[in-house]
Amino acid sequence: MNRRILLPAIGLLGLLPGWSAAQVDLGQLWVSPGFYSVHFDRDAGLKNENPGIGFEWPLNPTVSLTAGMFHNSDRQTSHYLGVFWMPLEWKGMKFGAAIGGFDGYPMANDGGWFPAIIPTMAIEGQHWGLNIALIPEVKDRLHGAISFQLKFRFGGPPPPAESTTAVSDGSAGRP
Numbered sequence: 001m002n003r004r005i006l007l008p009a010i011g012l013l014g015l016l017p018g019w020s021a022a023q024v025d026l027g028q029l030w031v032s033p034g035f036y037s038v039h040f041d042r043d044a045g046l047k048n049e050n051p052g053i054g055f056e057w058p059l060n061p062t063v064s065l066t067a068g069m070f071h072n073s074d075r076q077t078s079h080y081l082g083v084f085w086m087p088l089e090w091k092g093m094k095f096g097a098a099i100g101g102f103d104g105y106p107m108a109n110d111g112g113w114f115p116a117i118i119p120t121m122a123i124e125g126q127h128w129g130l131n132i133a134l135i136p137e138v139k140d141r142l143h144g145a146i147s148f149q150l151k152f153r154f155g156g157p158p159p160p161a162e163s164t165t166a167v168s169d170g171s172a173g174r175p
Contacts, residue, residue, distance in 0.1 A: 027155020030056035034070045037145040046073040046143055062087055073143055078104030094122040108141040126156040
């Protein structure tokens, strides 16, 4: 099997237990039209506009699955597959990391897949959100940037969990 397909396929299989445990509600699915990147090396001739299509599926308030493709700053097509892990929240902002794999960067693994952990912050409303990521500079392989990913969804945030406290109408135990 082609190595470019094998690594993401293995990663996808590793995520299946989370999918089966998640309640499927497509109204919770975030959709993104790509990224806008502000590169640290402004004179490198890199492309800041990175259009594509991406998806983010929340499993719970802390973990989301993510996958997509985009036209990267080196003017190549990239794919990604991973997990957003956002364990910290402060004043409506979530903090954590995108953990996963990317391909399509000519100087990183000859354009093949490579693992990445990217510090990320998310601001999310009912229908619109923004992921802000700090892409580290990896000398001679990956250009550093601050990346902005606008996202939207047709549904809204999940409703609050129903209370497990039962309210009695006084009829319990009566014939």
